[in-house]
Amino acid sequence: MYNISIQDIEENKDKVFHFDFDDEISEIKADIKASLDFASLGDFIEVSGNVTGTIKLNCDLCLDEFDYKLDFPIKETFAKTSLYEEYGQETEIKEGQFITDLNGADEIDVYDLLYQSVILQLPNKKVCGINCRGGNFAKDDSGFIQDERMAVFKSIKIEKK
Numbered sequence: 001m002y003n004i005s006i007q008d009i010e011e012n013k014d015k016v017f018h019f020d021f022d023d024e025i026s027e028i029k030a031d032i033k034a035s036l037d038f039a040s041l042g043d044f045i046e047v048s049g050n051v052t053g054t055i056k057l058n059c060d061l062c063l064d065e066f067d068y069k070l071d072f073p074i075k076e077t078f079a080k081t082s083l084y085e086e087y088g089q090e091t092e093i094k095e096g097q098f099i100t101d102l103n104g105a106d107e108i109d110v111y112d113l114l115y116q117s118v119i120l121q122l123p124n125k126k127v128c129g130i131n132c133r134g135g136n137f138a139k140d141d142s143g144f145i146q147d148e149r150m151a152v153f154k155s156i157k158i159e160k161k
Helices: 006-011 110-121 148-155
Strands: 003-005 016-025 030-041 044-058 065-079 107-109 137-139 145-147
Touching (some): 003 006, 006 016, 016 110, 030 110
Antiparallel strands (some): 003 107, 030 044, 044 065, 137 145
C-alpha cells in the first residue's frame, strides 16, 4: 500500500524521492503526517524527514484515554544488499551504525517504517497530564489510599504452613 520502489528512487532527479504520508496507523490508533526524503547513497538508502501527529494512549495512573502529540525527526538507513556476509560474526553496534537490511528487497514499506518509529518515540511512563491523581482512590479505615481496581485481592486467602 505504502511501498517505495528502490528503482523509483534511483531514477529520480539527484536520486532523491520525496514522499508525504498522511494517514492513520490503525494498529496503534495514531494519525500521522510525515514528510520523508528517500536518498540513494550507493549501496544504501537513507530516509530522513519529520513525523507529526497524535496517538491515543491510556494513562498508566488513571487508565483514561488521552491524546499524545508526536513531533520528531526521522533518520533511517537501509542496505540494498545483504550485510550478513560483511558482518558474519557477532559484532557490537555503535551509535550511527544501525542499518536495516533489505535482503535484496526492491521496496521499502513506509507504513512499517513509521509504525516502528512511532513505537520507539513513546514515553516509558504514559501519563495524561502533570496533575493526574491516578483515578478514583479512597482511603480505607487505616488511612491508606485504596485503588478500587485492587479490591479483588482483599478476598484472597493465604494459608500459612
